[in-house]
Amino acid sequence: MRKHLLYGAIVFVVVILLFTLLPSVYSNEDLFFQAMVYLALAQGVNILYGFTGYLPFGYVGFFGTGAYATALSITLLHIPPIPAILIGGLASVVLGILLSPLLRLSGAYFAIGSLAASQMVYYIVSNPALQNLTNGPYGINLESVYQPRASYITMIVIVALVMGVVIYIRNSRFGLALQAIREDPVSAGMAGIHVVRQRAMAWFLSAMIAGVVGGAFAWHISVFYPTTVFDLNISIFAIVFTLFGGVTTVLGPVLGMFVLYGFYNVIGISEPQYFQLIYGVLILVLVLFLPSGMVSLMKRRGHYVP
Amino acid sequence: MKSTPYRVLSRIAVSGVIASAMTLSGVAAASAASKAPAAPKQIVIGTLYASSGSFAQSSLPQYAGLKFWVNQMNQSGGAYVKAFHKKIPLKLVAYNDQSSSTTAATLYNQLITQNKVNILVSDFGSVLTSVAVPIAQEHKMLLIDPTGTGDSFFSKTNPYIALTSLPTSGVWPTTLANYLIDKHYKRIAVIYDQNDFDQSQATTLTNKLKTAHITPVYNNSVPTSTSNYPVLVHAIMSSNPDAVIELGYPTNDIPFLQSVSASGAKFNMLFTIFPGQLLSSMEQNVGVTSLAGTYTYPTPPLLVYNNVNFGLGMNAFATAFSKANNSAPNFLDVAGYNAGLVIQKALANTNGLSQLQLRQSLYTFSGKMFTLDGLFKLSPTGAQIGETLPVAQLVKSGNGLKVNVVTP
Amino acid sequence: MLTYTIISGLLFGLFCSLMGIGLNLIFGVMRFVNLAHGDFLMLGAFGAYFAYTFWGLSPALALVVEIIVMIAIGALIYYAFVPRLLRSRDPEMLSLIFFFGISQIIQAIAVIAFSNNPRSIVWSALGSANYQVLGQGFQESWVVSALISAIVIALVYVYLYHTKIGYATRAVMGSQEEAASSGINVHRVSAIAMGIGLALASAAGTLSPFLLGSITPNMGSDITTTSFSIIIIGSLGNPLGTVLGGLIYGLSSMFMQSYVPSWANLVPYLLLFLILLFKPSGLLGKVVRHA
Known part of the structure; x- marks a missing residue:
């Protein structure tokens, strides 16, 4: 067990070091910022899907809610960015509480139900009727507090916290309980696991992560429209990265994000013409030949994956 | 930049560099260039x-x-x-x-x-x-x-x-609003999409109309993803307007104009944005007959400045x-x-x-x-204020359409 | 106004049913969420566009041809990829990424082949008359589209309930294991279902230029989302429930457009959400969840 924790710690340290040092090697900080956003979101998906089996198709709903709650705390209440980001996380948890009846659904029902929920939030936020509150379709402008360096550092801290949480879950009774629920909720309940409470915990945790990440994103990007932060592709990217790397592990989403998002940018910057085509083919090939994610390569050889 | 003595000197130096680069060897140029910023x-x-x-x-x-x-x-x-x-x-x-x-x-x-x-x-x-x-x-x-x-x-x-x-975009409908007021259109219908570009125009338009004491008989926003309009057109028709202003993206203007044409509705004035910017695409999608007679903001190449x-x-x-x-x-x-x-x-x-x-x-x-x-022409904040958007009517000319600027 | 809204809603709803039914068939049989559904629909739309513009063929004819071609393509996709997919731990969820990849590829190829300019078929291609129903005029293209949708849906019904392979398909929907143990060739049934599912998407595509405005290579994603709402409102995994879902979707969106246009997009999702919460298996579904 202690050895497992050590492996997790190694992944943690490598990731944090990379994101701290990379900007001084390659000065496109935004690239690494986006990478961190996707990494944290992928880990959020991992907590929910990997450990409980619920696939949140509408995960971006929490992200957008966090972004808007943070932005509005800054513009309307004049709260400094970092506490505002915490409010973003809280707002997402509140949304999670409102949406918790979704947990009664399973499989594709849950996936699509959460998608519907995220679209609803988007249509409400962007509706002109709420213009006085959300600025409706005119979007957000946070230029007065724009500090890319500070938001970058904040994002590193968020990634560190998220990675820490995932390492904890991976190595704790809580994580084991969640996996037991995922495999067979009825027997897990009989074995004395509080099914509903544990599952809700994972759901709120995952919502909070997306909310906080959304808040940091809002601060970093600072001028945006509702479509930017409720873009369904954000969900899809986070899910694809997670599944591609391998769920229920600490390492999987990290690998998935680095490889796929890395490819995405390498192709995007060098060969823009057939960009989408190459990306689609890549995903297809990987799904067919590595269906359990990249970590299955290591597992097959009998290695432990943190 | 003010012409400080240093600047004058450095400019002389730069021209010197160029002159020497043309006549002398490159080595001389390199050493001289280190004194003034070299041309990239x-x-x-x-x-x-x-x-x-x-x-x-x-x-x-x-x-x-x-x-x-x-x-x-x-x-x-x-x-x-x-x-x-x-x-x-x-x-x-x-x-x-x-x-x-x-x-x-x-x-x-x-x-x-x-x-x-x-x-x-x-x-x-x-x-x-x-x-x-x-x-x-x-x-x-x-x-x-x-x-x-x-x-x-x-x-x-x-x-x-x-x-x-x-x-x-908030400035765009200025001439359009004035035109509507000049023409004494009293029953005006405005339908616009929920995005920055269209809504800021609708806001300016309705505010300008308000100063002339005109309240639109139909004034509604629709989601930008709206792609079918028959029911909306029907609702607009039942408000019995003289002038209908639709503010959308091309993907809204096309089905809107198609629906108006298919419904057989006739308005004294029908205005959309994108025929004035993407005329050939609009012609292909909506058809010349359906576009003829409608109004738009004309832009170059439709609008030719001499x-x-x-x-x-x-x-x-x-x-x-x-x-x-x-x-x-x-x-x-x-x-x-x-x-x-x-x-x-x-x-x-x-x-x-x-x-x-x-x-x-x-x-x-x-x-x-x-x-x-x-x-x-730039405003002090960097916004464009020189170009204005007139209002024009599309009229048939041969197999295609041309614009007939009605104002200013 | 009220009658106009109701009738438009029903006409549009029939088309919506056709739009969702293919997605639901594939989900019912394979438990796969076809994220590329809207992209196959887009291909159908471009097929109809080119058939009409270059050869003057009616979209109705294009629809028949496309159904046949798409059944073949669907079966091909099935045999090429799905058996491999089924070997993973959670094929249902992995299919999401798989079809996401397919969707990217289709969109990319469509952009290269068709360019990004929106295209339309003249609205009068399906008839330019204006039908008078209860004192209101309806454009013929809507009426004809609704009629064609109804015919195609009826054919799906005949297939599912009055053919041998249809019985087998329904057996597989009930339970793959039981169907396999009673001697049904699950792969063959699934391959055909995949083909029909994609064919139905492209069939809806041929009508979409008349109901969903101009067509572009990237129209698919939104349509996939809408189709999801439709099939959930009906009932996931029950193709005929889709008809009910489509009608409700059509009616509610037309009602919103008539009376509260600025919130028109919210209602379908709200409806979907409420149904998921109070009747998770859809209006016509049976109870599925146990814990």
Whole structure:
């Protein structure tokens, strides 16, 4: 067990070091910022899907809610960015509480139900009727507090916290309980696991992560429209990265994000013409030949994956 | 820049360098150049385009227009830069953001930090421009913004943006509102989409009408993704309007006009935005007969300015562009080319390649330069105020349509 | 206004049913969420566009041809990829990424082949008359589209309830294991279902230029999302429930457009959400969840 924790710690340290040092090697900080956003979101998906089996198709709903709650705390209440980001996380948890009846659904029902929920939030936020509150379709402008360096550092801290949480879950009774629920909720309940409470915990945790990440994103990007932060592709990217790397592990989403998002940018910057085509083919090939994610390569050889 | 003695000296030094480079050996040039800023071998212009996604239809022509200008410059040996008293070749670096604003943010940063572009040009429209505004400001890069007309981009605190075509969208309906008031239309229906571009226009329009004591008989917003209109058209018809104003994107204007035409409804005035910008595409999708008689904001190439004092005139541009691209230019091609012209003039007037020098240079000819896109005039915040959008009626001419400007 | 709204809603709803039914068939049989559904629909739309513009063929004829071609393509896709997919731990979820990849590829190829400019078929291609129903005029293209949708849906019904392979298909929907143990060739049934599912998407595509405005290579994603709402409102995994879902979707969106247009987009999702919460298996579904 202690050895497992050590492996997790190694992944943690490598990731944090990379994101701290990379900007001084390659000065496109935004690239690494986006990478961190996707990494944290992928880990959020991992907590929910990997450990409980619920696939949140509408995960971006929490992200957008966090972004808007943070932005509005800054513009309307004049709260400094970092506490505002915490409010973003809280707002997402509140949304999670409102949406918790979704947990009664399973499989594709849950996936699509959460998608519907995220679209609803988007249509409400962007509706002109709420213009006085959300600025409706005119979007957000946070230029007065724009500090890319500070938001970058904040994002590193968020990634560190998220990675820490995932390492904890991976190595704790809580994580084991969640996996037991995922495999067979009825027997897990009989074995004395509080099914509903544990599952809700994972759901709120995952919502909070997306909310906080959304808040940091809002601060970093600072001028945006509702479509930017409720873009369904954000969900899809986070899910694809997670599944591609391998769920229920600490390492999987990290690998998935680095490889796929890395490819995405390498192709995007060098060969823009057939960009989408190459990306689609890549995903297809990987799904067919590595269906359990990249970590299955290591597992097959009998290695432990943190 | 003020002409300080140091500047005069350095300018003499620069001209000395150029003279010696032409006559003497390169070694002498190199040693002299170390004293004054050397002329770069090329000027790097960075931009983004969207080859797919919802903005592709508009983004690609804008990019084609800019590329056309770069090629034209390079054929003549590059763009003349005043600070170095010589022509310097241009290099265009462009990435594909696929209409995603998050990807665009990364790529704008890539252009600035990795490609070290000298001039940054944003992608089409407000959504893809929005994310560039703070990034450009942070890196102290002047953002040349061809068509991102969102009002919130322009503020007194940000000197790093200049809108080259079109006024900010809130200004667009000024002449339209006046026209409606002059014509004494009392029953006006306004239907607009829920986005910055359309809603800011609707707000201006209804406010102007209000000052003339006109309250629209139908005034509703619809989601931007709306693609079927029969029921909406029916609802508008039942409010019995004289004039119907639909403010949308091309993907809204097309089904809206189709529905009006299919319903057989007749209004005294029917106004949409995009026939004036993308006429050939609208003709293909809606049909010449259905468009004839409707109103729009005409833009070049439909609108031809005769008093052009910089760059190609409309006809020469259309011929050269068609030859180079095998297709006739639309408004966005003009907008892309016009952004190029603004850069060209800025380089020709600049005292250096620093971003604030470039911006300052823009104001030396603001209000004086007349291109095929109209008068180039910047407000102190960098917004475009020279170009205005008249109102025109589309009338049949042969197999196609032409515009008949009704005001101003 | 009220009658106009109701009748438009029903006409549009029939088309919506056709739009969702293919997605639901594939989900019912394979438990796969076809994220590329809207992209196959888009291909169908472009097929109809080119058939009409270059050969003057009616979209109705294009629809028949496309159904046949798409059944073949669907079966091909099935045999080429699905058996491999089924070997993973959670094929249902992995299919999401798989079809996401397919969707990217289709969109990319469509952009290269068709360019990004929106295209339309003249609205009068399906007839330019204006039908008078209860004193209101309806454009013929809507009426004809609704009629064609109804015919195609009826054919799906005949297939499912009155053919041998249809019985087998329903057996597989009930339970793959039981169907396999009673001697049904699950792969063959699934391959055909995949083919029919894609064919139905493209069939809806041929009508979409008349109901969903101009067509572009990237129209698919939104349509996939809408189709999801439709099939959930009906009932996931029950193709005929889709008809009910489509009608409700059509009616509610037309009602919103008539009376509260600015919130028109919210209602379908709200409806979907409420149904998921109170009747998770859809209006016509049976109870599925146990814990």
